[in-house]
Amino acid sequence: MHRSPMAPTPPAPVPAPSLVDTLFQRSLGDLVKFLRADPSAAGESTAVARALSEIHREIRAPDAATKATALQKLTYLSSLHFAPVASHPLAFPAIELIASPFLPHKRLAYLAASLSLHPASLSLLPLATHQLHKDLSPSTSAAASHNVSALALQLLASPAAAAAPDLAAHLAHDLLPHLSRGSPRAIAAAARVIAASPSAAVPILFKPLAACLASPDPRASTAAAAAFCELSAPPADAAPFLPLAPDLYNLLTTSRSNWALIKVLKVFGRLAPLESRLAARIVDPVCQLLARSAAMSLTFECIRTVLTALPAHDTAVCLAIGKAKEFLTAEDDPNLRYLGLLALGMLGPTYVSTVHECRDVIAQSLGDADSNIRREALHLMMGMIDRNNIMDIAGMLVSHAAKSDPEFANDILGAVLAACGHNVYELVSDFDWYVSLLTDMARSLHCAQGDEIGRQLVDVGLRVQDARPELVHSSRTLLIDPALLANHLLCPVLSAAAWVSGEYVNFTKDPVELVEALLQPRTSLLPMSVRAVYIQAVFKVITFCCNSYVERLSDSSKEVAVGLNGLSIDETVSEGRKAPLVSGDEQITVPSMMEKDPFSEKSIIHMIDLIETTVGPLFECNEVEVLERARNLIGFVHLIREVQELKESKVDDDEKHSWVKELVKNMQTVFSQEIGPVSLNAQEKVSLPVDIVLNETLAELDDIVSEDDTTPSSSILFYPRSHGSIENRNEPALSLGSSSLLSEHRKRHGLYYLPTGKTEDEPVDYPHANDPLLPASNESSLDDKSNTAQPVTGGKKLKAVKSRPKVVKLDGEDFLSSMVPSANVPKEDSLSGAVRGVLLDRDLKPSSSQKASDKAYEGIVNKMETGGSSSQWKNNVDAELVGHPTSSSRPSIQPSHEKESTNPLESDGKEVKEPKRHRRSSRGGHHQGKHKHRERHSTQPDVPQAPIIQDFLL
């Protein structure tokens, strides 16, 4: 039926299509041709819009043929042209046509229904329940009925039906005759129905589905194995499927279908970790398959099963590794090489040596044309890194990054940075090497990891004292290179380099060169935030130089008179500081005099001149950070200038000398304090001022914010805070009433609290930021400090190679890294609950996932309790909550609290553990109770209990 000339589209509201419309309706083929006539995007969208308006008219036609064609076109448009089927969903005409006795129309309608996923159509889908029921029930004409029921099963297994779980639940019974026939369609559909509404479908469908596993028809058993593989897939809990092990084992040893074997292996891979005897049972058949099978897919599945689920069986693992290596060496098939690398990645830490054996192949794979293979190879490389080979591997990887395409180069750099920086540079023992590696990375062609490199440069400077000379040296090479300034990706690195050079200026060999580098003309290309850092670094350098100059003058006090005339500074004094410098490619020519001595008056004057000419213009800058620092610097420089002018006006030398000395000394002390890493617990360590009472005003809020579950405490007492001794700080300053509120809040919003640190147990932590007791240059005190940091970092630091410099690590950092993953508590899923209800005795042990979640909870609680004062309060409060569930008994707690606070900390900790555990177990009991309740709900009395796996295994 063609509609040869394009009739103009009639005006919008046309109630029903005319006879002409019906006769000359465009078929789907016509529509496709029409859409292809104008392939441009605009042409296509107008064509789609026009076709849609046409369809909306036709679909209301009273006769089925017109409607069916319209529905077909609409399905096509919504599926492949993403036509918005908003107000007029596919569902209604589709559901109408599902009832058609005419097979082609029925097919179209079912296809439309299974493809349509619009929310509006989903809500209409239950209207089709009755028709589906009819189509699923067997009728007389075998062939047609088979076809029709196939269509119905198709719809039942579609995601549209999964989104309407009621539909699946109502039709579960209709699947039974098909399941008993062993129809693969019905088996696949049953799996979907069970997944969509476990509670309703499991009691009806699970047993027949399990029976299909033992079916003599290989098609049925294959489909059933696939169905259970699907149902046991994570995140579902595989434990309820353990009783199926005998049937699966039977399939494993007898089936000759690779599809079935693959699925059975997958299920066993999930079951084996749950039941220890299972692994020993399946290892032989799996090895036989591995040795015998010619199909690569099955071989790979065997390798995966052995490596992930049977790691304790050495012979099997060796066999699997041998096969995996065969995969690796398949030159002509990148798929096998990729899978071979994947297999190596599954090897546990016990077989690291095997991975090492393949290092050449892996390194070669880094240069593969295939990004998958490269990425897997990188992953394996990172897995190989340990303390001994990190220099080798990281160096190789960084040089490889230079040869790779930008994306992969950054993957490599990111991976190296993450591996080396892991757990406060745990693996790095030679920091000189690491610092130069960081600069190499920054100079790498496609480097986009500037932020992390910059962060680590500063971090290493703060934490590793021994690395500072090399750090300053490497920073110099970055700073003097004018080419780097134009690369905006490197700004964070340059910023870090400038900061490091300024902060540790005492390691600089040539401050003059440094100042020139920091003030070179191309710095104008830098963003303002980085320029601010540059200027501040110049400030530090000039202060340092002046200070050295002044110190030297006072050392050779005899020469004070000549001092400020300066040109004849004692050569012997300056000898020690003088550097055999490499004057590279700086643009400003340095007078030969200054190359010899950076602390001579002349070089200082040179620097001052330079500063005035280059920083002076920044007074016009509209960025406050830069402006402020420029003003500071210029102000300081002017003071120095004045001294010089005084000299010319022949003021008394002594006075002049002492003045400048005082000025410079003052300035130097400003910068001389050591900056260290700041602990997460730093805030806790800040002692409260004596006269501050934090809760004073909050008390008035108390009756406003009172919650229904906690009675507002009528008597909140405030102890005045006393200071000066650690013991006093341990004592809770608040009454229990408010501290229980506090801990309650802490429990609920623990995320937002700072972790409780070991502040009082280990007072000798890393020095607080800006601790006045620790001047920067004092070597011995720094050593002392690093030693005291040792116990905090734990025993593993002691095992480190002796030459490894001290790396400062704070207690909070360990806590944070271990806290994050454990917070991920797995939750019980409804499917496994329902399945377990059918298969297992109610009184059986709680599921593993439940145990896991309990364990995780315990882990969190233990983490929260790592000593410290506030956790002590929490324990007290917990004890109180168990003993006195009602808050009305609160006043009676007061004496016991006072008694406890006099106890020493250790015994206190033990004492409160008991009620804590009790409380946790009572919580677990509650869980179980709830769980049982659900099981009871889903279990039907007529379902017989399945044999339990233990019998089979023994």
Add this chain to the structure above:
Amino acid sequence: MIQAVMVMSTQGKPRLLKFYSFQPPEKHQDLVRGVFQLLSARPDSVSNFIEADAIFGPGVKLVYKHLATLYFVFVFDSSENELAMLDLVQVFVETLDKCFKNVCELDVVFNFNKLHTILDEMILGGQVIETSSEQIMRSVEEIARLEKQSNTTSLIPKSISERFSR
């Protein structure tokens, strides 16, 4: 399970889309675009697998075959074997080839329904139900025969005969 089957042209135009896990319809276009970007970035003669976590969620991979002007893409999760999926793509292509006698892109463009019929004989609800291309072809032919049968019973659509009899 198999999460989706896609056939798209080397221009990025979808030719067949079937999702077995729920994906909101307004996202379909983005998914197709995302997959196409991954595919078009890959040179020839590299492995056929792509990790597609970024598009479909964790653990999801896709396997593809590039034949003439078409990409055949199967999206699957950890319950499927990579090489088995690759074989399945091969089965699908073979079946198309048999059904259309040297399949080309135009066959795929103009046979929307038949393509779905073939696919539905092979995969149901994300589970593989048939892996033999002969068997699939037989079923598809049987369906065509049945449809023709019911077609001959009423050559003229009922509605038109009704209209004329009125």
